[in-house]
Amino acid sequence: MTPTNQHTSHHGEGGHHSGHAHGGHHEHVDRGQAEILDLDAEVLGEHMASIIAWLPLESEPRQIVDLGCGTGAGTFALLERFPDAHVTAVDTSAGYLQLLREKACARGVERRVRTVQADLDTDDWPDLGTPDLVWASASMHHMADPDRALTSVRELLAPGGLFAVVELAGFPRFLPADAPESRPGLEERAHAAADGFHAEHVPHRGADWGPMLTAAGFTVEDERTITVRIEGARSETVGRYAYGGLRRIRGVAAPALGPEDLAALDELLDTDSPNSLLRRDDLTVRTERTVWAARRA
Known part of the structure; x- marks a missing residue:
């Protein structure tokens, strides 16, 4: 996939892509992004589990591919x-894959996980086996050529296998609409400014994957927005x-925000300020996730 200031996108959002694993050192990891991915997994873990439980599987999968796995949520x-x-x-990130392997060892499941570093924007994908389930959460929108990637997934899947695409409406919102007191509605304006950046750099963010899946030779069996x-x-x-x-x-978002909004945002992000985001007791995680479950037509 093309490199992006990711997750601001969802993570802003979650997801990368990936080839041949050759180690990786933690100094190459975007630590801020890795922390957001881990927090995303912790805060939204119950919803992730409910999406997986909902999948219209014909039998329990034995071989699964997680495309754009990030740190392993x-x-x-x-x-x-x-x-x-x-x-x-x-995933494309050797550093994320190293973190994932460490987590697998800590959880005692290292024998059930194989990591592959690959750039899925190339024609030549590595051997990923013949999976019963391909899972892509917040990663497909990072693909430079989603149609080509969807075709590659269709060719990869075992007969009767399922492809689950999970995408987000954007990074979650947290603040009440009337916050902060000095600049009500600041969060939405910051998101709108960031959306302008993403429209140019991550054009498939927020796309409807149903028609694209159909065009790539899949039958969309079900779709659900949580x-x-x-x-x-x-x-x-x-x-x-x-x-x-x-x-x-x-x-x-900074280049598109006015000076008053930027000052208010910086105050929220100032951990020493009495108005710091970390001192608020009115935060609520609000977001939507849509999942498409598709099979080879």
Whole structure:
């Protein structure tokens, strides 16, 4: 996939792509993005599990490919749901794959995970086996040529296999509409500014994958949109998730924000300020995720 200031996109959002694993060192990892991916997995883990449980599988998958696995949120949720399955976790980032392998060892599931570093924007994909299930969460929109990638997935799948595409409406919102007091509606304006950046650099973000799947030779068996609302109260995890996300959104939104909005955003991101995001007790995680479940036509 083309490199992006990712997750600001969802992570802003979650997901990468991947080839031949050759190690990787933590100094090459975008630590801020890796933390957001881990927080995303922690905060939204229950919703991830519910999506996996919903999948219209004909039988329990034994071989799974996780495309754009990031630091492993989907990989470990799939391993937990399907205790007899093996997962091939694919990403462009050697650093993320190293983190994933360390987590697999810590959880005692390293023998059930294979990591593959690959650029899925090339024609020549590595050997990913013949999976019963291909899972792509917040990764397909990063593909430079989604149609080509969808064709590659169709050729990869075992007969009767399922392709699950999970995408997000954007990075979650956290603040009440009337916050902060000095600049009500600031969060939405920051997102709108970031959306302008993403429309240019990540054009498939927010796309309807149903028609693209059909055009690539899939039959979409089902589609579901999940609305997420998690009351954060004084949750430290939700606070860090909001802080990390808004900090990355600031990175792409700043040129399009006015000076008053930028000052208010910087105050929210100032951990020493009494008005810091981390001191608020009114944060709520609000987002939507849509999942398409498709088979080879």
